[in-house]
Amino acid sequence: MIFFLIGFAFSVQAQSTSEPAGLSGRTVSADGTKTTYEASFFSQYSPLSLNDMLQRIPGASISDSAAEGERRGLRGNEDAILINGQQITGKDSGGASALQRISANQVLSIEILRGSSSEVQSTTQRIINVILREDAGDTLTITVALPNYTNDGSARPIASVTYAVNEPNRNYSIAVNTNPIYRPWRRTKVTSDLSGQDILSAVESEQHDRYTIQTNGRYEQTFDSGSRLQLNGLGSWQINDRERREFFRDPRLPLEINQLSDNLEIDNQDEFTVELSADYSFPVGESDTLTILGLVNWQKENRDREVFDLEPADEPVIVRQFRQDISTEAIARGTYDRTFSPTVGGQIGLEGTLNTQKTEFDLSTLVDGELVPLPIFNSDGRVTEYRGEAFSTLRWRPWSNVEMELGLAAEASGITQNSVDVNSARSLFFVKPTFNAYWDVTPSNKLFLSLVRDVGQLNFGNFVATITQTDQELEAGNPDIKPVKSWDYELGLEHRLADGAGVITGRLFYRDVQDARGRVTFNGLISQIGNIGDGTEYGAEAEVSLDFSRLGWWDGVLTADYLRRKTSVVDPFDNVSRRFGFTPLWETSVEYRHEVKTIIDGHVSFNFSQFGARFINDLDKEDRLKEGGSLTLSLEHRLTDNVRINFSSNNFLNRTTTRERRILAFAPEGGRVQTGSRRDVSKWGRIYNVFIRATF
Numbered sequence: 001m002i003f004f005l006i007g008f009a010f011s012v013q014a015q016s017t018s019e020p021a022g023l024s025g026r027t028v029s030a031d032g033t034k035t036t037y038e039a040s041f042f043s044q045y046s047p048l049s050l051n052d053m054l055q056r057i058p059g060a061s062i063s064d065s066a067a068e069g070e071r072r073g074l075r076g077n078e079d080a081i082l083i084n085g086q087q088i089t090g091k092d093s094g095g096a097s098a099l100q101r102i103s104a105n106q107v108l109s110i111e112i113l114r115g116s117s118s119e120v121q122s123t124t125q126r127i128i129n130v131i132l133r134e135d136a137g138d139t140l141t142i143t144v145a146l147p148n149y150t151n152d153g154s155a156r157p158i159a160s161v162t163y164a165v166n167e168p169n170r171n172y173s174i175a176v177n178t179n180p181i182y183r184p185w186r187r188t189k190v191t192s193d194l195s196g197q198d199i200l201s202a203v204e205s206e207q208h209d210r211y212t213i214q215t216n217g218r219y220e221q222t223f224d225s226g227s228r229l230q231l232n233g234l235g236s237w238q239i240n241d242r243e244r245r246e247f248f249r250d251p252r253l254p255l256e257i258n259q260l261s262d263n264l265e266i267d268n269q270d271e272f273t274v275e276l277s278a279d280y281s282f283p284v285g286e287s288d289t290l291t292i293l294g295l296v297n298w299q300k301e302n303r304d305r306e307v308f309d310l311e312p313a314d315e316p317v318i319v320r321q322f323r324q325d326i327s328t329e330a331i332a333r334g335t336y337d338r339t340f341s342p343t344v345g346g347q348i349g350l351e352g353t354l355n356t357q358k359t360e361f362d363l364s365t366l367v368d369g370e371l372v373p374l375p376i377f378n379s380d381g382r383v384t385e386y387r388g389e390a391f392s393t394l395r396w397r398p399w400s401n402v403e404m405e406l407g408l409a410a411e412a413s414g415i416t417q418n419s420v421d422v423n424s425a426r427s428l429f430f431v432k433p434t435f436n437a438y439w440d441v442t443p444s445n446k447l448f449l450s451l452v453r454d455v456g457q458l459n460f461g462n463f464v465a466t467i468t469q470t471d472q473e474l475e476a477g478n479p480d481i482k483p484v485k486s487w488d489y490e491l492g493l494e495h496r497l498a499d500g501a502g503v504i505t506g507r508l509f510y511r512d513v514q515d516a517r518g519r520v521t522f523n524g525l526i527s528q529i530g531n532i533g534d535g536t537e538y539g540a541e542a543e544v545s546l547d548f549s550r551l552g553w554w555d556g557v558l559t560a561d562y563l564r565r566k567t568s569v570v571d572p573f574d575n576v577s578r579r580f581g582f583t584p585l586w587e588t589s590v591e592y593r594h595e596v597k598t599i600i601d602g603h604v605s606f607n608f609s610q611f612g613a614r615f616i617n618d619l620d621k622e623d624r625l626k627e628g629g630s631l632t633l634s635l636e637h638r639l640t641d642n643v644r645i646n647f648s649s650n651n652f653l654n655r656t657t658t659r660e661r662r663i664l665a666f667a668p669e670g671g672r673v674q675t676g677s678r679r680d681v682s683k684w685g686r687i688y689n690v691f692i693r694a695t696f
Contacts, residue, residue, distance in 0.1 A: 026500050033403075033440075035112045035500070039133075042104070045595065046641055048695045049141070050102040050130060053110060055593050055605075056557060058545035059503030060112060060128060082129040084220065089277040089293050090232050099130070101162045101175045101216060103141045103695045108133040114438070114446060114494065136166035145691040147650075149182050156180035156211075172219040183208040187682040191663075194676060198251045206244040213237050227282030233275065240269035245310075262310040263318075271301045287339040297329040305467075318366040321467060327357040327460065343397040348390075355385040357460035363467075376465050378477040381419025383460045388412055393434075401441075407434035411455075417463055417479045424479050430455050446494045448507075456484035456517075462529040476522035478530050487512040502546035509565075511537040516569045518581050519618045527619040532572045535580060539565030556594040563587045571617055574672060584612040602636040602644065622662045628655030646691035657682040 025041030028034070042053045054060045081088070081099060088098045113127040145158040160177035184207045191200040219231040248261040279293030307319035335349035361379040364371040391409035398404065409432040416425045432453040439447040464477035492507030513535045520530035541563040549555045567580040579585070593605040610629035615622070634648040663676040 024500075033114050033438075035114075037110045037112075039104075039107055039109060046638065047104040048642070048644060048693055049104055050099055050107055050110075053104055053107060054099075054128070056547070057110065057112065058500070058547045058557060058559070059126060059505070059543070060110075060545075080127045082127060084132055085129055086220075086228065086230065086279075086281075088218070088232060089230065089279050089295060090234070090275060098216075098218065101141075101164070101173055101218075102130065102132075103139045103162070103164065105695065106132050106136045106139055106164060106166050106171075132171055133166050134168045134171075136164075138163065138165045140696045142694045142696075143177075143691060145689050147182075147687050147689045149184060149685055149687055154182060154184075156182050169222045169224075170220070173217070175216045177214055179212045179214070181208075181210045181212075183210075183684070185682055185684050187680055189678060189680045191678040192676055194674065199676070200248060201251050202246055202248045204244065204246045206242065209239075209241045211239045225282065227280065230279050232277045234273065235275075236271075236273040238271040238273075240267075240271070242267040242269075264308040264310050265305065266308075267303070267305040269301065269303045271299065274298045284336075289337040291335045291337070293331075293333050295329070295331040299325075299327045301325045316366060316369070317371060320364045320371055322360070322362045323466070324360045325357060325461065328355070330354045345395045347393045349392075351389045351391070353385070353387040353389075355387070355460070356382065357463075358382045359461075359464045361465060376474070378419065378421045378463075378479070379465045381417055381422060381464060383415065383417045383463050383479075385413055385415045385458070385460075387414075401439065403438045405434070405436040408432070409434075415458075419464075422477075422479050426480075428483070430483075430485070444496045444498070448490075448492050448494070450488070450490040452488040452490075454486045454488050456486075458483055474526055476526050476528040478520075478522075478528045481517075481529060482515045482531050484517050484531075485514045497546075497550075499550050500547060501550040502544070504545075505543045506540070507542075508540050509538065513537060513569070516580065518569070518572065519616075520572050521619050530572075533570050535567060535569030537565055537567045537580065537583070539563065554594070555597075556592060558590075558592045560590045561588065573617070573619060578617065579615055581616055582614045584614050587611040600635065601638045604636075605634045607632045607634075620664050622664065624660040625657065626660075627657045629653055630655055642696060643692070643694045646689070646693065648689045648691070650687040650689065651684055652686060654686055655684055657684070 025038035025043075027036050027038075029036075037053070037057060042056055045052070045056060047053045047056075083098060083102075108131045111129040111131065113129055139162075141160075141162040141164075143158070143160040146155050147158065148155045158177075158179060160175065162173060162175040164173035165171060185205070187204040187206075189200075189202040189204065190198055192198050214234070214236040217231075217233040220228070222228045242265075244265040244267070246261075246263050246265075249255075275295070275297045277293065277295040279291060281289055281291035284290050301324070303321070303323045305319075305321040306317050309316060309318045331351065331353045333349060333351040335347055337345070337347045339345045359380050359382075361376065363374045363376055363379070365374050366372075389409055389411035391407065393405060393407040396404045396406075411428075411430050411432070413428045414425065415428070417423070430453075432455060433451075434453065435449075435451040437449040441447055458481065462477065462481055463479050466475050466477070489510045490507055491509075492505060495504045497503070515531040516533060516535045517529060518532040519527045520532060522528045541561065543559070543561040545557070545559040547557050564586045565583070566585070567583050568577050569580055570576070571578045587609075588611070589607070589609040591605070591607045593603055595603050608629055608631045611627070613624050613626045615624055617623075630650075631652040632648060632650050633652050634646060636644050636646040639645055659678075659680040659682075661678040661680070662674050663678060664672045665675045667673045
């Protein structure tokens with residue numbers, strides 16, 4: 001597919017993409033690396049939010065792959081979103097969340113950058129830079145909604161309030177929002193033996209009620225000296241209440257003599273998050289910049305879980321679980337950016353990180369009518385990691401249409417785990433080179449090449465024992481788990497249609513993965529997350545984004561994306577090649593927004609996404625999970641210039657999730673054999689929403 005796109009792009013005659021700003025509000029830089037959309041470009045649509053404006057720009061979407069993971073440190077997780085040319089420093093309060101709180105009247109212009117940027121660690125994706133107005137004054141944005149859940153007809157109100165002030169050399173905002181999410185669903189389970197006869201059936205129903213209250217604050221000031229200060233803060237409180245009931249029966253027996261099992265699980269969780277960050281940059285000499293930043297993130301999660309046997313009259317508790325996780329992350333970083341000449345620039349920096357997690361995990365089970373504490377190996381303790389990283393980047397433009405970026409980073413860390421059962425210490429060291437190249441073949445066509453040494457993040461929750469939520473099975477912890485590492489190669493082409501009519505992008509990618517993550521055995525009885533060896537991943541992705549109004553057709557914007565990959569790793573239980581767990585073979589999404597000036601005076605839109613089957617390989621089972629497509633429909637009406645009403649339906653297709661399980665056992669002669677199968681089918685209900693958005 002990518003070769004078709006490349007051929008198509010080169011067959012299109014190069015055309016000028018520059019337009020007078022006063023005529024259209026859109027301009028393209030002479031080298032084609034920056035496209036600027038002035039606020040006047042969007043005036044005919046009377047947008048209320050920055051998100052409304054981004055939906056009118058072809059190719060302005062941010063990638064959200066189902067297989068992407070978190071990288072180590074703050075620098076490795078930087079997103080491709082800038083505000084006033086600067087990133088929003090944060091782990092839980094980064095640029096993507098900041099976009100949701102910016103109203104349209106605060107925006108002076110939006111820049112789509114193609115190429116490298118000193119603000120973003122090596123990336124081949126498009127960078128969005130939002131320039132805020134200095135004369136916008138104060139703005140109040142209010143959103144209220146009342147979603148209705150068709151499974152049981154319940155409703156949970158949603159509210160969001162943002163107050164922002166834009167003044168010369170200073171802007172700040174504070175936002176408070178509540179986001180209740182209710183997910184009732186029903187699942188049927190049927191277990192069969194090798195002959196295909198059903199030997200066990202179950203009906204499981206669950207009500208998942210989650211309520212979040214979150215406060216965000218941001219302050220930015222530019223001083224006369226050219227220095228800039230940015231402060232960010234986040235506070236979040238989340239309640240997760242889950243009630244699950246499961247009823248078992250033997251379908252081979254008559255109902256009147258069937259041995260029934262009826263369990264009720266009540267699982268209450270609450271999570272607190274506080275994040276504070278600050279960065280200060282100031283000029284050094286005529287063209288150099290020094291930036292210092294710091295971040296502190298603190299999270300506390302409590303979980304109380306009880307399982308009741310509803311069959312006896314007294315309904316005793318048969319399992320009781322308590323778990324508390326307290327994690328902290330503190331990061332300090334300094335960078336120095338230097339411009340050597342108009343074509344050469346560079347950056348050097350240091351980053352230090354302290355991560356900790358303290359876990360308490362207690363489990364009691366019913367023995368002779370009494371709850372007795374169950375001893376669990378590696379059930380609690382404290383994990384600490386000290387990490388330091390030095391990095392440098394050199395950017396060079398040898399010719400006017402070619403840009404190169406060479407980076408080198410080295411990190412060293414020490415990890416300790418202390419508990420009654422485990423006392424361990426180890427050190428890690430990684431060298432991480434990067435190389436990016438961008439070639440403007442024509443004013444409308446850009447080739448990009450990338451080589452990255454990537455190191456994944458460690459989840460300290462995998463270091464200690466836990467119970468899986470889906471199957472309620474005990475998992476051993478693994479204090480020796482290693483980060484996933486890979487060499488990532490990427491080659492792609494971006495073709496921009498004339499007059500801003502759209503963007504066509506295709507890319508090929510290949511990943512040589514070391515220490516891939518999966519399930520491994522622990523004492524031959526239970527499993528744990530661990531490293532299963534080396535593997536490979538390769539594939540292609542194509543994206544088409546079109547503005548039909550600029551093609552002379554109708555007023556709508558369409559973005560379609562399709563990704564296909566193949567992965568391979570050796571299974572630790574059978575020593576045969578298989579796919580990566582939880583990595584789908586394909587992913588696709590289609591988003592369309594159509595403006596309707598008459599009747600509703602607004603727009604209609606839809607968003608469809610789906611991905612292929614995912615696999616989970618475990619000691620005694622292999623699961624294949626398949627989800628139906630997710631479709632969201634939306635209709636928005638402009639009540640006034642400042643008020644909109646939106647009607648939408650989430651999960652309009654009422655998708656079904658199916659899990660096909662092969663039940664396995666170790667054979668006396670070696671290897672594993674199938675002893676049965678199980679099929680689980682989950683139903684999710686539609687959600688209907690009525691939103692009212694207003695900006696004053």
